[in-house]
């Protein structure tokens with residue numbers, strides 16, 4: 001689907017879109033995978049549902065952070081074109097005017113939650129917890145999903161920009177997930193598996209020397225390297241029943257327009273090509289990049305101290321084809337849109353040594369990815 005007008009129209013009709021540096025995938029004519037099913041039920045049924053599907057049909061959409069919450073995976077026809085989404089999208093030139101904004105919780109409340117998590121870490125209950133907060137923007141008219149998507153693609157060329165309908169696309173006024181994720185959960189192509197978990201971050205500076213100083217400080221930070229290591233260790237462990245030749249080199253720096261991250265490019269080979277991309281999603285999600293370590297204890301702490309309904313934020317977003325190949329990103333730098341409301345989410349990994357005030361600043365920087373796309377003119 002190379003025509004901007006056709007893409008904008010498809011999004012208005014409820015298409016799921018993933019736009020990356022190398023290709024754009026648009027899923028049209030979507031029908032529910034498991035109507036009303038939880039994220040886990042949908043993941044479990046994906047491969048079987050695709051067995052009966054004609055070639056060219058994929059399962060695509062969003063898996064919630066909490067796998068017992070409703071999933072938003074659908075079957076539909078995939079159209080893939082080379083390069084990022086063509087811009088400008090037709091009718092996507094306007095920006096909504098924001099009438100009100102509300103942080104949930106207020107920054108002081110978030111700092112308080114970080115302190116509560118640190119207390120649990122020092123008590124030995126858990127070693128890492130990712131805590132999120134939200135910013136709600138109320139516009140004077142409905143947000144335009146094609147407009148948000150176009151602005152996200154234009155500003156984040158290295159990310160996977162996404163627009164995923166979370167409700168029945170036939171029903172007007174439904175919820176959408178939009179965002180520009182820099183984090184590859186996994187790509188499965190035949191027996192080859194690639195992952196690029198991120199964890200450990202520092203906000204970018206517009207001043208080049210200061211920006212480089214921050215990048216160096218992140219690379220040298222013991223706290224951030226520990227925060228990162230929890231993710232790599234958990235990912236390698238989750239892959240080990242399915243894969244051989246798991247290679248996890250030392251972390252490197254990656255930059256988004258808003259934030260520096262530590263990233264590890266992990267490669268592996270499947271033992272058995274019957275293992276599909278969704279089998280791996282089910283084994284990996286939620287990694288400690290969005291949950292924590294150990295997983296169960298971290299999820300308990302999140303439930304107790306965070307006080308947010310994450311929905312599909314921090315979930316897994318992507319697709320799988322009839323061959324079991326697929327690509328999934330972690331739903332970070334994302335927002336939920338419904339009518340006039342845009343709810344932008346951002347989280348940060350908390351470990352021993354984390355500073356509550358710095359985590360407020362880091363989550364604000366992460367929110368800029370969607371905020372700048374939504375409000376800049």
Ligand SMILES: C=C(O[C@H]1C=CC=C(C(=O)O)[C@@H]1O)C(=O)O
Pocket residue numbers: 130132183198199200201261288289290314332333345346347348349366
């Ligand atoms: C949870 C988020 O980011 C994750 C991904 C990269 C770096 C992270 C960090 O440094 O805390 C988070 O683990 C988010 O952006 O909402």
